[in-house]
Amino acid sequence: MALSPDEVRRIAALAKLRLSPEEETRLAGELSAILDYVRQLEELDVSGVEPMTHALAAGETPFREDAALPCLPPEEALANAPARAGTCFQVPRIIE
Amino acid sequence: MSLPGILDRSLTDLCRALEEREVSSEEITVASLARIEATDGRLHAFLRVAPERAVAEARASDARRARGEPRSRLDGVPIALKDIFLTKGLETTCGSRILEGFVPPFDATVVERLSAAGAVLLGKLNMDEFAMGSSNENSAFGPCRNPWDLERTPGGSSGGSAASVAARQVFGAFGTDTGGSIRQPASLCGVVGVKPTYGRVSRYGVIAFASSLDQVGPIARTVPDAAALLGAVAGHDPRDQTSSTLPVPDYLAGLEGGARGLRIGVPREWLQGGSEAGVERRVREALAAYEAMGATLVDVELPHSKYGVAAYYLVAPAEASSNLARYDGVRFGLRAPARTLGDMYGETRDRGFGAEPKRRIMLGTYALSAGYYDAYYLRAQKVRTLVRRDFDRAFERCDLVAGPVSPTVAFRLGEKVADPLQMYLADVFTISCNLAALPGLSVPAGLHPESGLPIGLQLVGRPFDESTLLRAARALEREMGPAPAPGAIG
Numbered sequence: 001m002a003l004s005p006d007e008v009r010r011i012a013a014l015a016k017l018r019l020s021p022e023e024e025t026r027l028a029g030e031l032s033a034i035l036d037y038v039r040q041l042e043e044l045d046v047s048g049v050e051p052m053t054h055a056l057a058a059g060e061t062p063f064r065e066d067a068a069l070p071c072l073p074p075e076e077a078l079a080n081a082p083a084r085a086g087t088c089f090q091v092p093r094i095i096e
Numbered sequence: 097m098s099l100p101g102i103l104d105r106s107l108t109d110l111c112r113a114l115e116e117r118e119v120s121s122e123e124i125t126v127a128s129l130a131r132i133e134a135t136d137g138r139l140h141a142f143l144r145v146a147p148e149r150a151v152a153e154a155r156a157s158d159a160r161r162a163r164g165e166p167r168s169r170l171d172g173v174p175i176a177l178k179d180i181f182l183t184k185g186l187e188t189t190c191g192s193r194i195l196e197g198f199v200p201p202f203d204a205t206v207v208e209r210l211s212a213a214g215a216v217l218l219g220k221l222n223m224d225e226f227a228m229g230s231s232n233e234n235s236a237f238g239p240c241r242n243p244w245d246l247e248r249t250p251g252g253s254s255g256g257s258a259a260s261v262a263a264r265q266v267f268g269a270f271g272t273d274t275g276g277s278i279r280q281p282a283s284l285c286g287v288v289g290v291k292p293t294y295g296r297v298s299r300y301g302v303i304a305f306a307s308s309l310d311q312v313g314p315i316a317r318t319v320p321d322a323a324a325l326l327g328a329v330a331g332h333d334p335r336d337q338t339s340s341t342l343p344v345p346d347y348l349a350g351l352e353g354g355a356r357g358l359r360i361g362v363p364r365e366w367l368q369g370g371s372e373a374g375v376e377r378r379v380r381e382a383l384a385a386y387e388a389m390g391a392t393l394v395d396v397e398l399p400h401s402k403y404g405v406a407a408y409y410l411v412a413p414a415e416a417s418s419n420l421a422r423y424d425g426v427r428f429g430l431r432a433p434a435r436t437l438g439d440m441y442g443e444t445r446d447r448g449f450g451a452e453p454k455r456r457i458m459l460g461t462y463a464l465s466a467g468y469y470d471a472y473y474l475r476a477q478k479v480r481t482l483v484r485r486d487f488d489r490a491f492e493r494c495d496l497v498a499g500p501v502s503p504t505v506a507f508r509l510g511e512k513v514a515d516p517l518q519m520y521l522a523d524v525f526t527i528s529c530n531l532a533a534l535p536g537l538s539v540p541a542g543l544h545p546e547s548g549l550p551i552g553l554q555l556v557g558r559p560f561d562e563s564t565l566l567r568a569a570r571a572l573e574r575e576m577g578p579a580p581a582p583g584a585i586g
Binding site for chain 1: 198199201202295308334337339341342400403405406407409410417424425426427429430435438439440442443446455461465472474476477478480481482517520531533
């Protein structure tokens with residue numbers, strides 16, 4: 001199945017990726033080839049098969065108590081911020 | 097014990113030498129750093145070496161020993177970590193430009209436990225970007241090379257970890273394995289690599305790729321070394337919601353128990369010409385060796401394992417597309433200057449991610465998008481169930497299954513980069529173990545008859561039965577004698 005350039009652009013927008021026209025063309029081909037390959041799963045009858053949504057048996061991973069625990073102090077949490085304003089992460093203006 | 101000859105010895109031997117005060121942690125740490133200095137220009141196993149920190153840790157370890165208060169047997173042993181583990185105060189990039197300069201504010205649980213055991217961290221190891229790859233060529237900082245042949249890849253994604261251990265730069269390392277990323281590079285570099293059962297080792301502070309598949313494990317030069325390293329980090333961690341509460345056995349206790357009485361399943365699907373002849377020959381010889389040691393070989397079937405790569409390349413990218421959404425330039429890592437928030441996201445992610453993460457984000461976003469979820473992600477999750485059932489059925493008749501790790505020996509740099517699908521198929525034998533959440537390992541099974549490159553045997557076991565896998569691997573290791581050292585870097 002071939003992905004159209006439009007579809008590649010639509011997915012890139014969903015994924016917040018800005019692709020160059022060359023990347024769009026290359027990815028359209030590569031993704032189409034991979035999707036053709038994974039299509040072999042259609043050979044299998046999976047009716048009545050439960051999806052494996054958890055790798056471990058129930059009960060092996062208990063819930064913790066719903067209690068507040070210490071978290072990073074603001075200065076440490078902000079230490080890697082590309083831009084900050086006071087104790088906030090700063091980003092470009094959202095509302096004009 | 098003489099320096100630098102001691103660098104050739106196992107981690108287990110080093111523990112003994114430290115205990116008997118034949119060598120100090122500082123001496124061995126300095127010798128390891130010198131070895132890295134002398135070899136890593138050619139190998140590029142390290143993304144970052146932390147010599148001052150390492151020597152300080154080593155001196156502290158020696159002081160503990162002098163007081164008679166070592167933290168564990170591993171106290172003072174030099175190790176290194178794939179650059180996917182968060183290390184407080186030490187830059188962590190996951191092989192990606194988008195995290196260049198990121199200095200974590202906390203340690204991964206694995207790092208905490210190794211530190212509590214007294215291990216000395218020499219630095220952070222090269223890897224495919226976000227652990228996506230099978231050759232280490234997807235590292236944004238340049239590929240690592242195979243110490244057996246510098247024109248070949250060490251495998252991936254934990255390529256730096258396997259190459260460094262094989263090249264005697266460190267006594268052990270930790271990597272992560274989502275579809276084969278510990279076992280395949282271990283096989284291609286001639287060392288031991290263990291992917292434990294999903295949930296056995298905490299993923300807290302390990303940069304996430306595909307959360308339902310990722311698992312942490314050791315890479316070492318011998319099976320006892322790997323068992324000791326696994327024991328140091330395994331066990332429940334309340335900070336990882338998928339961490340199992342099952343008790344951790346002493347992995348060293350039954351290690352020398354031999355192979356007598358073991359029932360080894362041989363999946364028909366793993367030995368029907370899917371590997372190059374030299375690989376298949378060494379795997380069959382290893383199976384024959386087990387038989388000679390008193391194990392029984394049992395024919396088993398894993399009919400759905402051939403669908404593993406297809407299911408994996410839906411599940412893993414889908415989870416990756418979600419996990420990698422956090423790299424948006426807001427809180428840490430790269431931020432591209434832009435006038436609007438939307439432009440900032442797009443520009444940051446375009447500049448920060450390499451081709452493979454972009455490819456997988458696109459694939460995963462597509463597989464999860466409206467109208468495709470049932471056909472792709474949900475169907476793949478159902479196929480995971482079928483893959484797991486195959487193993488469950490096999491384990492009714494055997495204690496573990498055995499086969500190749502990689503269909504080929506180490507391939508040349510550049511050989512597969514142009515065709516993503518060919519690269520994905522490098523993991524054809526390792527992926528089903530991750531899909532089924534089972535423990536697996538790679539143990540050296542000799543060298544290729546013509547090329548002289550290493551070949552690993554894969555063993556896959558029942559959930560949380562790492563002990564049986566390690567015992568079986570140890571039996572083969574003893575039978576084969578000391579694994580040879582790579583010759584390409586001197």
